[in-house]
Amino acid sequence: MDVHVNQLKNISPIDGRYKRSCQEVSEYFSEYALIKYRIIVEIKWLLFLNDKEYFFPKVSEKSLSNITSIMELINDNDILRVKKIEEETNHDVKAVEYFIREKLESLKNEEITKVIPYVHYLCTSEDINNIAYGLCLYNCIHNIIIPNIQNIIDKLKEFSFNYSDVSLLSKTHGQPASPTTFGKEMSNYYYRLYKHINKLKNIEIYVKFNGAVVNFNAHKVCDPNIDWIDNIKYFIETYFNLHFSLYCTPIRDHDYICEIADTLARLKLYIDRFIC
Template sequence: MKFDHNNISPLDNRYLSKISDIRNIFSEHGLIKTRFIIEINWLLFLCEKYPRYFTKINSATIKKIIKFRDSFNDQSVLEIKKIEKTTNHDVKAVEYYIRNFFNKDKGLSKYNHLIHFGLTSEDINSLAYAILLKDGLKIYLNNIKLLNANLKKLSKKWINIPLLSRTHGQAASPSTIGKELKVFTTRIDREIKKISDITPLAKFSGAVGNYHALDLAVSNIDWIKLTKRFIKNFNVEQNRITTQIEPHDWIAEMLQIITRINNISIDLSQDLWIYISNEIFKLKLNTNEIGSSTMPHKVNPIDFENAEGNFGLSNALNDFFINKLTKS
């Protein structure tokens, strides 16, 4: 939008500076571009690996197609969105965008039949989402590891600072601040190990997942092995036994782990602002900030409170996707 304040989501306004790295991945621009790259790379893959079955392609044509692929920009997105207004189909709009470009060049137009060859939309989408989630997960993991590393430093630094523990909200036995923080770092370490083992999956087997169109076109090719090789180029593994859609179990598993990390982080946030309330910690006053509109002496633990709310919202969305995506 022309002005940030016209956006609906605070992620596109108030919190924009905090998510700029993942915004580039998960924006609509990022999704459309990834679909576009998959379509182009599939065509090149077929022609380069099996020129005797598909139209032979020379180096000059390859360079021309790669230049077109690598020049994708905001204008490309606008053109694809314009096509989508007619097709009412997002993946088909990408295909038509490529076809329109190829039709302007006699040398490229003879490859039109290989655009989206043998595929269904879910082949493009499942691989595109796997790529986006893989890239986003890498950034997420780096941030979680950084958070845990900072907590470990503080745990070690404060290991001998005494703290009166509470159970059921009542004064209990003594502990230390460092030990209490170590509880959180240990929990997060377990979840980091689990989420690091997640394998992104995609299907590339056409309508209903049986490789029909591909096998009918060229029966001499082992399409299961070939599509596996293609998907592997994106550092994604093949789910070769599916229906028309990839069942998304791996995404649900990933979101369940993220939900547990969210809950650990909510627990940490609540403990920290309780420590502040009990004057175990003291918030630093930023002279440029206002803690209260009517009580200027107040400094509120707003970062921990905001974190708690955002983690809760994330959990609600995760729960929806976990239950929705795994049911076809």
């Protein structure tokens, strides 16, 4: 196996020895993925402003499609360009903002030129970041983790039915005891995993999008007549399928991450018991 010296400089074995096993997850938790999701959040904010038409310049469907394509066609060169800009800005989210402005300018469209001042409009970095992190977790859980665990659950359910008549000597305190069946023992593991995977599915990811000190200050200055709480709630729930956190500090609490980690730990514990 060819090993590049850069691989040996990885900070953790997840990026080195176990990279092949974690390849799927890198699509959600790498810096590449984080930059991608930041771009998506920024573009969807523009789409939301266009959708509401409060103060946003009128944009045709064709121009809107061109704006949308920035997030739909993200490629390696785009990510590298963001990193190049970051060398100058020394600010990761600001680099994404400048990148999007650059992409919009390159379209050389009069309609789209009027949109450029609204990139990152009313946003603070944490508004973008906390949604991006939330999307990383949400998509990995629902696209990778849950389907893989569900495969194990389905197999255990199959064993429970198919081997319900296969007798098995049970033990208690390490001593032979009353008989049981292989199917019944498999159903024990099935039920435990089933219960906790449903908890994982139903964990709600809360995010903020209400400015630097979480009071909609800039929003109110922009237009005091808009119900910003209702609008931002709609934006988060409709555009990202996440939940809006109205009451929080400038840095959103990460209670939902604790819930996810705790549920995953219990799922792993039950899977380990089944395997061992």
